[in-house]
Amino acid sequence: MLLHKRVLVTGGAGFIGSHLCERLLERGCEVLCVDNFYTSARSNVAHLLGNSRFELVRHDITFPLYVEVDEIYNLACPAAPIHYQRDPVQTTKTSVHGAINMLGLAKRVKAKILQASTSEVYGSPEVHPQPESYWGNVNPCGIRSCYDEGKRCAETLFYDYNRQHGLRVKVARIFNTYGPRMHPNDGRVVSNFIVQALRGEPITIYGDGSQTRSFCFVDDLVEGLMRLMDSRDEFIGPVNMGNPTELTIKELAEGVLDLLDTPSELVFKELPHDDPPRRKPDIALAKRELGWEPGIPLREGLEKTVAYFKELFADV
Template sequence: MARILVTGGAGFLGSHLCDRLLERGDEVVCVDDFSTGRMANLAHLEGHPGFRLIRHDIAEPIALECDAVLNFGCPASPKAYQSDPVRTTTTCVNGTLNMLRLADACGARLIQASTSEVYGNPGVHPQPEGYHGAVSCTGPRACYDEGKRCAESLVFDFRRHHGLDAKVVRIFNTYGPRMHPHDGRVVSNFVRQALEGNALTVYGDGSQTRSFCYVDDLVDGVMAVLDAPAGFAGPVNLGNPAEISILEVARRVIALAGGGAGIRHAPLPIDDPVRRRPDIALAREALGFAPRVDLEEGLRRTMGAFAGAPPEAAPTGMHRWGRQGPDLVPQPPH
């Protein structure tokens, strides 16, 4: 058994990681400030003897003993991270620095959640880890894109100068149960709109592409990185390389929903990447990573989870995204 700290553990990916770690017998300390995380994502873990929940903003230091840190504490949907861009940047940079210092003090391994957004609107396709990207450092997405790029640099400086066992995973578009229905991402938007009987909103003409990875496959990849030898640091792309146009995704969701109100088009957001597909050769070779859930099956599972969940109103800003955690959540000793 290991004691593993999961920041952002009440979020979409973080909560699935908490589940997987507990299933294999690890002790999990979940840290979340509930700015975008939700108590509903953790409700099934209430009373679990191996699980502890702490409400805390990782942009502030925290003192804990742990064997590993999975740093997933940052909003990932453009709608959420652009609602408070300064906070997004400080979470990426100060939060990562605090987690690196904590891991260093504990002699713990750290896995840093980075993103395909570090490649920006790529000039190389598909995107290998050696590609340095084409990111706008002044646009509305820069708070997240550049924040994550800076976080990566901190990780590798801690490896070089402190000998810290730290690794970076670059996560491509991921979807599945526990996504917030109003987070503004493609799959959650389409599924919610289809279930409500509304037209699906496609930005631009829909010819832009993405590569969608089901959450269970993504968690497999993160766990493989967690268990990899200390010499393997990444960065490593995790995602499903099956590329598809946004318009085709909309058509598939409509078909699964049994028809609907069709498609409506809206202006393409600023700095929205035209193409996105991971080169996962490194993950395949070094980790044995191979996504197994195809888009059709993943969408079916996601729609089933959304249909069975209680309706949620759209938040109006990052600070209102998540329900606040219980008042009695203990703070750790400093």
């Protein structure tokens, strides 16, 4: 392993990216954080600006970037439906043009590159839990397609650059992740439920709450991404990264209410189009190849996330 590696993190000021930047700095890497701040915030990395090994650059990866780096983590793309549906054409461009530009950069400087893909490549799955061998059930014409198909195309580009150019690539399929620095208005269930509960507003559940998800704390996910990057070159993935503990959305809402003294009640609304009824990763491959599995229980992770949002709202 190279010492003092120079690492590029696109989307580095985002929720997951900012935690990854922290961990890379702790390891002793030089970190170049690139972000266009479409859904992220400078405040997520403000505490890193005084570190001499950290550099923040405003840049949109749909345009080429010319830097010298040893590794690239490509995390740039709005990941919450409320954000990626706001400008669906740009969302697809970020996934596809962004992948092309970052792969081109990696090819020029002979860097290893990791793609942050998503469980959304499985669409509304007909196989449960979802193994990496499952090709998915994705609607190419729906309101979520800009994200789902953009990420699927990005994966294709990564594998083809590996086959055609011998590029060292890694592909992680990230399942639902939560923790401090989530955007308070990103529309995801964990942040939605916590923000609504802290404000004493009704907790909004779409559908009857029986749909399931599996929630991975951000620290566990970042550890998985770094292990994947460090893994042998022959292992390129894709590899699922998420928590295989499955629970219903209603159970999650009740768990949040249990942590907070709030008058909030549960209210039920119509389920959005193409919202998958079940989502759970099969992480046998990550366990076998990376020795990785999540270790932070949901309640502990929720406590840390609630504390973050309490502090965030106290500063407003």
